[in-house]
Amino acid sequence: MGVGQLLSGSGVVGARSSRPLRRSRCGLIIGPCLIELYLIAPRRIAVGNNEWQRRIDRAEEMASRYASAAEILRFYAAVARFQAELYREIEGSAWVGKAASGSNPFTLSLDRGVVGSLRQFLPVVGRSGPLKLQDAARELGARDEQSHLNLLSTFWEDDGNAAPSETNDFFARAYLQPYAVGIRARAKMRWNGPTAFVCPFCKRKPGLGVLRPLGEGGQRSLICSFCLGEWEFRRIVCPACGEEDPLKLPVYAAEELQHVRVEACDSCKSYIKTVDLTKSALGEPVVDEMASVALDLWAQSRGYAKLQVNLLQL
Ligand SMILES: [Zn+2]
Ligand SMILES: [Zn+2]
Numbered sequence: 001m002g003v004g005q006l007l008s009g010s011g012v013v014g015a016r017s018s019r020p021l022r023r024s025r026c027g028l029i030i031g032p033c034l035i036e037l038y039l040i041a042p043r044r045i046a047v048g049n050n051e052w053q054r055r056i057d058r059a060e061e062m063a064s065r066y067a068s069a070a071e072i073l074r075f076y077a078a079v080a081r082f083q084a085e086l087y088r089e090i091e092g093s094a095w096v097g098k099a100a101s102g103s104n105p106f107t108l109s110l111d112r113g114v115v116g117s118l119r120q121f122l123p124v125v126g127r128s129g130p131l132k133l134q135d136a137a138r139e140l141g142a143r144d145e146q147s148h149l150n151l152l153s154t155f156w157e158d159d160g161n162a163a164p165s166e167t168n169d170f171f172a173r174a175y176l177q178p179y180a181v182g183i184r185a186r187a188k189m190r191w192n193g194p195t196a197f198v199c200p201f202c203k204r205k206p207g208l209g210v211l212r213p214l215g216e217g218g219q220r221s222l223i224c225s226f227c228l229g230e231w232e233f234r235r236i237v238c239p240a241c242g243e244e245d246p247l248k249l250p251v252y253a254a255e256e257l258q259h260v261r262v263e264a265c266d267s268c269k270s271y272i273k274t275v276d277l278t279k280s281a282l283g284e285p286v287v288d289e290m291a292s293v294a295l296d297l298w299a300q301s302r303g304y305a306k307l308q309v310n311l312l313q314l
Helices: 003-008 049-065 067-090 094-101 112-128 131-141 145-157 166-186 285-291 293-301
Strands: 014-019 033-040 206-214 217-224 230-232 251-254 260-264 270-276
Touching: 049 067, 049 285, 067 112, 067 166, 067 285, 067 293, 094 166, 112 131, 112 145, 112 166, 131 166, 145 166, 206 285, 217 270, 251 293, 260 285, 260 293, 270 285, 270 293
Parallel strands: 206 270
Antiparallel strands: 014 033, 033 251, 206 217, 217 230, 251 260, 260 270
16 A cells, blocks of 8 residues: 555555666766655645764665665765764854854855865765766866855855856855854744745745644644755645645655655646655654655656755755
8 A cells, every 4th residue: 555545545646667777967876766656635734963963874874775865865974974074163163153143144245264164075075976076076176265265155145046057056055054054053043934935044945844743743844955944834835836725736655755755736836845754753854855866756757846956956
């Protein structure tokens, strides 16, 4: 019995596909995967260092279990180890403190000191990244500090919406993420305002959703694709266009990773993946979202576009 049947009890629309090796936008190999998907009938229901370590542990553990995403997860673990170290170094820094103390903590321009450790990140990507990113790391290594500052500032000041190249987006997003997390944490930012379609802290798009146990069901939140901030979001609303008709918001899940679901919108043809922690208490949302790359391939083959690619450009 598929997860769709388990949840809905009827109305199963299945799709079964066996896909060959694929390459992501950054050249990561996505292994062969056999997935079965079911339409789940719409239901009318409603940081710190430990965080990095939990993600690293989860990525390594899942890499050993899910061959289709093993390369992706091992590379993510290497990136997250660098991020954890960088976070330790910068969380108490003067620049983070200055940014966090402003009235809008994410508007302070990057200063030259922020660029300092980018050179140490390049070998991490050079050792364990896909070929396309290895080449980009070598090319970046040959550039000077001002060029690095320009690359990072372009991403920082454009709110990530200016469609930079995939490799520039990867390096800037991955390297600056610990700064963004640090600023949000240090500023003790909380959100109790109205439904926010972009991150209420750094104004980037959500990268994924999460369902956390609440009473008999789950409370839906969105997680920022950059600062990893989390905010509550109504369960039956498209985070791209605001569609609220449950019949236009199909939800799909697969046998292999039953706690990760594709939440699609037939109005704007976008989708976001949500990690259901009511089904898997051990899940780490950011990691599990990456591990379920087979769902992305399936959703995109059905004509849906991802609201926001993840850190690895998937
Ligand atoms: Zn954010
Ligand atoms: Zn929509």
